Amino acid sequence: MEKIKIIMDLDVGLDDAIAMCLALGNERFDVLGFTTTYGNRHVDVTTKNTLKILELLGRTDIPVARGSVRPIVAPYDPPYKSIVHGHDGLGDSANPLPEPTIKEIDISAVEFMARTLRESEEPITIVAVGPLTNVATLIMTHPELMPKVKELAIMGGSTLKGNRNPVAEANIVMDPEAAHIVFKSGLKIKMAGLDATWKGYIGFDEIEEFGNTNWLTKTIYDMLGIYIEHYRDRIKNPGLAMHDSLPLAWLLNPELVESEDLYVTVDINGRYTYGMTVTDVNRILNEKPTAQVALGVKREEFIQLIKDAMAKLAAEKK
Numbered sequence: 001m002e003k004i005k006i007i008m009d010l011d012v013g014l015d016d017a018i019a020m021c022l023a024l025g026n027e028r029f030d031v032l033g034f035t036t037t038y039g040n041r042h043v044d045v046t047t048k049n050t051l052k053i054l055e056l057l058g059r060t061d062i063p064v065a066r067g068s069v070r071p072i073v074a075p076y077d078p079p080y081k082s083i084v085h086g087h088d089g090l091g092d093s094a095n096p097l098p099e100p101t102i103k104e105i106d107i108s109a110v111e112f113m114a115r116t117l118r119e120s121e122e123p124i125t126i127v128a129v130g131p132l133t134n135v136a137t138l139i140m141t142h143p144e145l146m147p148k149v150k151e152l153a154i155m156g157g158s159t160l161k162g163n164r165n166p167v168a169e170a171n172i173v174m175d176p177e178a179a180h181i182v183f184k185s186g187l188k189i190k191m192a193g194l195d196a197t198w199k200g201y202i203g204f205d206e207i208e209e210f211g212n213t214n215w216l217t218k219t220i221y222d223m224l225g226i227y228i229e230h231y232r233d234r235i236k237n238p239g240l241a242m243h244d245s246l247p248l249a250w251l252l253n254p255e256l257v258e259s260e261d262l263y264v265t266v267d268i269n270g271r272y273t274y275g276m277t278v279t280d281v282n283r284i285l286n287e288k289p290t291a292q293v294a295l296g297v298k299r300e301e302f303i304q305l306i307k308d309a310m311a312k313l314a315a316e317k318k
Contacts, residue, residue: 003030004251005122005150007113009067010244011039011130012049013085014227018220018306019129019244020053024062025309028252032116032124033063035109039130039174041089043069046130049089051100056219058317060102067109068133071175073268074275084230091223109134114142123150125251129244131171132156136178139185151188153247157264157277158194159293165275169194172266173275180266183277189291191264192246193277196257196294200246200302201239204232210307214314217307242306249302250294256305258296261289 008023008031010016023029034054036047047066054060070076086092105112113134117124126149128135139146156171156179164170172179183189202210207228211221224240231237250257263280267273279293 001028004028005030005032005120005124006127007032007035007116007124009035009037009109009126009128009130009134010050011037011041011046012053013040013046013089014091014223015242015244016040016129017049017053017090017223018242019248020050021057021216021220021313022245022248022306022309023127024057024059025313026252026305029248031062033065033112035065035067035112035134036104037067037109037130037134038069039171040085043067045089047104048100051102051104052090052097055100055102056097057313063112064104065107065109065112066104068131068137071131071133071178072136073177074175084227086226091226093223093225095222110137110141113138114145117142117145117148120148123148125150125153127153127247127251129155129171129247131174132178132182133175136175136181139181146185146187149187151190152182153190153192153251155192155197155244155247157191157279159277159279159281159295161194162276163194167273168275169277172277176266176268176275179275179277180268183264183266183290190247190250190294191277191291192250192257192294196297197243197246198237198241200297200299201231201237201241202303203239204228206303207240213307214311215318216310216314220310242303245306246294246297246302249305252305253301256298256302257294259292259294262291262293263287263289264291264293
């Protein structure tokens with residue numbers, strides 16, 4: 001069975017933590033390292049959360065490299081007004097994870113990505129589920145390494161709707177200039193945006209059963225209270241969207257995702273559309289596609305992949 005070699009770039013909040021479980025609990029992935037960025041919280045917090053999850057899962061062998069602290073150009077908003085993931089990024093649980101005993105490595109996220117790509121004999125997939133600052137910086141500073149990037153699978157964007165403003169998705173609008181660089185890079189891109197990720201949910205009728213499956217699902221479930229409240233009361237979704245797991249599932253099984261090859265660019269000039277992934281769904285511009293865009297997902301099969309990965313991890317570390 002051919003392994004999928006990945007570096008995962010993330011801003012660990014609740015759905016990122018679950019995505020880490022999918023990445024580490026599916027034997028087809030060879031996770032070479034995690035790189036962190038600001039996003040759901042400050043990069044200090046997201047880095048600590050990444051280390052906490054690795055310690056929880058007994059995977060302290062995997063390197064973590066601390067990355068970007070702010071966008072390339074966009075205004076920086078340190079207080080992070082959104083508390084979808086809690087102030088600690090992991091749900092402000094009554095039973096918080098202990099402080100990590102492991103530390104990040106002593107080189108930056110971009111340096112780690114570059115070194116790993118340079119030393120690898122095979123192309124590597126980058127899975128980016130936070131703002132794209134680290135990835136854009138890699139593209140700008142190490143263009144010679146881009147042939148070593150097999151593809152870029154991102155969680156971000158949408159064809160129309162936003163969740164940070166009326167038309168822009170959070171990961172993209174936090175650093176639109178970085179996203180603009182990424183979509184202009186010529187890399188092979190899988191864009192798992194809100195069109196599909198809001199459909200990839202664990203239903204509220206499933207969540208309690210999920211939480212009582214094993215020690216790991218119970219630990220994760222204990223963190224999800226604020227996330228459940230957000231999706232049930234504010235978003236009014238049928239369940240909890242597993243945003244950051246979708247690009248991973250798409251890599252594992254392309255048939256899970258309904259998609260189209262479309263031209264995507266990012267608006268970095270608009271007054272109302274700044275940060276929008278402008279997606280030429282109707283092919284009006286007659287431009288060459290820049291991304292494979294997810295439009296739907298086979299929900300039950302997608303969620304089962306997550307459940308299977310967590311069951312495997314729980315069995316391995318009882």
